[in-house]
Amino acid sequence: MKARLLSQLQACIAAKEPVALVTDTATGAQSLVGEDVQGDVPLEAHLGEIKRRIAADKSGAIENTSLFVRVYSPNPRLVVVGAVHIAQSLVPLAQIAGFEVVVIDPRAAFLTAGKLAGATTIEDWPDDGMKLVRPDGRTAVVTLTHDPKLDDPALAAALRSPAFYIGALGSRKTHDKRLQRLRGDGFTDSDLARIRGPVGLDINAISPPEIAVSIIAQVIETLRAGAK
Amino acid sequence: MSETHALDQIAAWRAAGRKTALATVVQTWGSSPRPAGSHMAINDRNEFVGSVSGGCIEGAVVEAAREVMTSGVPKTLDFGVTNEMAWEVGLACGGKVRVFVEAVE
Structure with a gap:
């Protein structure tokens, strides 16, 4: 690879522009395909x-040619509502797994008390915060506050978005009450079926870090559904 | 830690004056551990980041990368249980992978 092409590729990745590096594996010649095409192939x-x-977002060889297509897509995102104890574990776990993490909490003391290094923090109410985030099809949203006035607006915004995963912390009882309130806001049962609650895979998690593992595992399970 | 980490590592090594190579899984058959597109970055001190298997063939890829860094000519490597090198660097999982190794210069 020519160093100049590497720089161009890195610039596209930094700009979150989906891009493909096409290599002729017989000759080593390469082209970059993004908004425009540049290179030798x-x-x-x-x-x-x-x-x-x-x-x-599928890398692979083009059949009956010596061409290989390597696709670089922007990282998936995880939006965490509530900079609570579980978030301190969930943020680094998600980052290791390749997610860009955004934490929303209007309570400044929570945002600064937590170990949220590397995450984008938004000190705002979740309905305003979610407007900034604008979840897309590669975004997961998890609410962790237990507080209806923080969780509910975030869940409502997530339900109105194409987020691929929506999870809400809370017991079955808490979750049933939450669904009732959201039904009152006009969401249908099929809308509400998108919310995973109680959140996370059932791995008998007890401590906050264990619960964080169960959550990130379920997010990955959903992201990769159908990939195998 | 995403796959672009290997690209960033190559840029950093180059800035520090190292020779570098990039290995990429270009095709897989059967139960190979890393999908097509997986990257591994290698420098001329045998340091590497990323992976192209579960650790079975990385040593052989580093070897090939040294040649590629010197010659500047890319190489395509095939690994699998049917490969003649199987006893040395075969894949225990029984899968097959094809790895493209190129110098970055």
């Missing part, structure tokens, strides 16, 4: 397949 006949692979 003639790609006209394969641009359709390359763009499809970029959209599907």
